[in-house]
Amino acid sequence: MIRAERIGATVVLLLGAGYLWEAIFMEEVTIGDPLGPKVFPIILGALMVAIGFSLLIRPAGVSQSQPFTKTAASALVLAVLLCAYGFGIEWIGYPVATFLFLLAASRLLGEKSWVAGLVIPLAVSIGVFVLFTRALDIPLPLGFIEKLME
Amino acid sequence: MIEIMNHLGYGLQIALAPINLLYAFIGCLVGTLIGVLPGIGPAGGMALLIPLTYGKEPASAIILLAGIYYGAMYGGSTTSILLNVPGEAASVVTTLDGYQMARKGRAGPALSIAAIGSFIAGTIGVALLMMLGPPMAKVALQFGPAETFALMVFGLSTVTSLAGKSVRKGLVASTFGLMLATVGSDLPTGILRFTFDIPKLMEGVDIIVVAIGLFAVSEILSSAEEMRAGEFVVEKVDRIWLSLQDFRRSVGAILRGSFLGFLIGVLPGAAHVTASFLSYTLEKRLSKEPERFGQGEIRGVAAPESANNSAACGALIPLLTMGLPASAVTAVLYGALLMTGVRPSPFLFQKHPDVAWGLIGSMYIGNAMLLILNLPLVAVWVKILKTPPRWLFPIVLAISFVGVYSVNRSALDLLLATILGVLGYCMRRLDYPLAPVILGLVLGDLLEQALRQTLMISGGSLEIFWRSPIAMTLFVLAAAVVALPQVLYRGKVKPAVES
The missing domain is CATH 1.10.287 (Helix Hairpins)
Known part of the structure; x- marks a missing residue:
């Protein structure tokens, strides 16, 4: 290499x-x-x-580092998802962005079932949001939902 | 000696009062929960919870905060081992072997040795604190900016030379960390450096953002690739408890880590981070099989976990004997003391013996309490690993992002963490070590300020280093650590660092 x-x-x-x-x-x-x-x-x-x-x-000896292969694409896709997720948090709010991210990322990593694929992201995104904002008092953005609630 | 025992007895009496015992328990519990969540380190957690101490007796308030501190440090090691998510800079070292142990089905022993090592180190640390407090304080007073600079150079070069397979690649990593530390407004002059007109960068790059990006995100990106290729395996948990053999293997590392951690803890600078890095490096150097480090070597978990615990005891010496807070955590303790009406000063032991000895006593009680609280929890934590990785990894990312976001409430930090994740992924591929980046970032500011202060004192002449025996000794040691393996092993066996 x-x-x-x-x-x-x-x-x-x-x-x-x-x-x-x-x-x-x-x-x-x-x-x-x-x-x-x-x-x-x-x-x-x-x-x-x-x-x-x-x-x-003078390269530092030939390392045992693995070459970049075709499967590296999945790492790249995950990184792109993360970027979108990062921007989405302030825009559409933490719960919605997290729901979409978990849905997409679990598909990418091989989840086949649609029931589990939808239920788990829903439960986790709401659960984590409530845990941090209510129990720990760490504010997280709600994005457009906040405007809808006004 | 008898006098010291009497004092400790007094301290324990205060710490064992039912109400204080309750505070210590609450502190440890809340601290553990905070530590398990990424992004809120011990200092941040303590600062968040200072309001809890309002209106309490000074001794009780300090006992509560010390409990949070201990709990948070321990909680940070839990996520480092299970998920490769370091909650703060010091637990970065624990991820190196802890996460590898978890992937090999040995999460239980890794968590247990972290708890047991911390307990032993805490015990030794408290004992050393009582016996060596005053004389050590005198040594620490000898450390001006020149000596502090030399100490940091020594720490960085030691870790750099042993971190990876190539010294030059290690140097790239630590220099990159130092570079990241220069981003933001320059402390003495206030001018902006490397901010590229982005306002959010003015305050610099936060360590949590880098630690989570470089370690957690990059690890998950690599795992995603391995899962796709069908190469990702997490071995089944074979045993939850520590075997006697594991314990015997780690005892030396725990003891060495405890003493080394304490010594470094007393000195100024980012003591507990440096302590955990150096003790890991020491174990790797002493080991007959250094190639096992980074592959799930139990000593690689035992040493840094012990060192950062006893460093916490050491760091109390400047605070208790001179009234100087030498680290972020002791600065929070200092602030909390002020709020309860106790002014830390060289006379703390005489004026407020209940606070000083109560704190020392409670550190000991807190240690024991954490062990009792956490050993049964090991079995619970290990179950987390049963979650299928296709769900575990995205959920870990979602929770880590809360940690990163809450640092500055900035989406830019999330982007930065992702970019650093991709960078870390590439660095792993090309065999550049990641840990020196964190140490460079942690020490960068202190290192530069120490250098500038030194030269300000000397009017720009480097001769000042020559005139300090402590600084010169540290420089010589630093050079020896880098050069010796190259010279000794040239042409013979492969050097230990390259295997």
Whole structure:
């Protein structure tokens, strides 16, 4: 998997370079502090660039890391679902977003039954919402439901 | 010695008063519940529940809070072991081997050793606190910014060099953690760094968001892939209780973890996080089979769980003997003490012996109570693993998201956790270790501030490090830890770190 190693090293290098760039062009402020807010980040960025470079030239041995396969697609789909879920929480509210997420994610992971597939998300989304908002006083967004209730 | 026993007797008497016993029990119970829910760590949980202490006797209030603290730390290890969801930074280390044990059907022994290790470490910690309190406080006073900086460099380099198979990849991980720590407004000057004009980033990146994203989300993404490929197996629970053999195997790790944790706990900085990372690293280094670490080695659970418990005792020394809160948790205790009208100062033991000794006594009682409360619960917790993974994983994600969201009430944090989850998934694939990222993030701010303060004192000259024997010793140790395995094993057997 030498190619994956190289891609990894390139990402490290680019991350270091981008961070270093931001650090160098940061506002200069000193308040009797010889280092100021810029020097530490510049050291970190330079260090990252150096290691990225060294990993690119001499990869850290061929690892036993598994290659990315076709099944990686399911991990990607789950990640996309999570993004949608994250945004949905404020938009359509925690209970509805959670219901939809659990429904979709359990299908993705192989749930076949529609009865269980609908009942469990319904119970969990309401249960968790009530537990956190009522019992623990941790507020969670209701989204559009809040507007409907007004 | 007799005097100390008398004091402890006095403390226990206070802690064993029925009303205080009840407070300790409530504290442990509520703390465990809080700890089990991801996102609310011990300090946050204590802060949330400070209102419960209003109008109580100072000693009772502190006993209640100490109970919450202990309970939350223990509860955090439960989810780390069962679900790979670290509730706070220190329990990240517990996930490394704890979750692997759970997947191999050994969740019961992992949970039991966490409880037993914590109890033993708490006992040792309380004993050390009584005997070494005052002299240790003097050592801690020697730690100025220069020594603190050196200590953190030592901690980071030790963990980095032993975390993964390649030292350079470990270095990438810890540097990335330090980088994340620089995001947000700079403390001394107030200028914004790496916020890209996003207001929500001004307060920086929260540790809980990173811990849950990097560990829990990425693990579930990997599992989703394995399930799809039909490779995902969780072995059946073979035994719930700890075998004598498991206990014998862990005793050394528990004892070493207890002493190391206590020593680090006294020193300034993110003590209990550093303590759990370093004790894990120490066990891996001492082990004849370091390759077993990360695969479900019971010592990898016993050591950090013990260390973070005794570090909690150590962290009380600066508070009780000098009136200085050295960690987030002791800062909350400090605040609670102030509210009850007790001002922590070097004279706390003389002026308010009931508070000081009552707290020490109650820590001991709280420890015992947690053990009694939690050992029977192990059987209940283990049942969680019977949930089919196609339901368990989505539900864990939904609950973790509540934890992440409640930190700042921001959907951006949820997105950040998902991105870090994908990043963690890729890092796992390419053999980059994840744990140093957390340590880097936890220590980053303290490390940078310590460095800047040091150079402010010296007017910019690095000579100040040279003049501090403690700092130089720590730097030499740090260099030795990184360099020695490379030199010693070159050309011979494969180095321990690479196996």
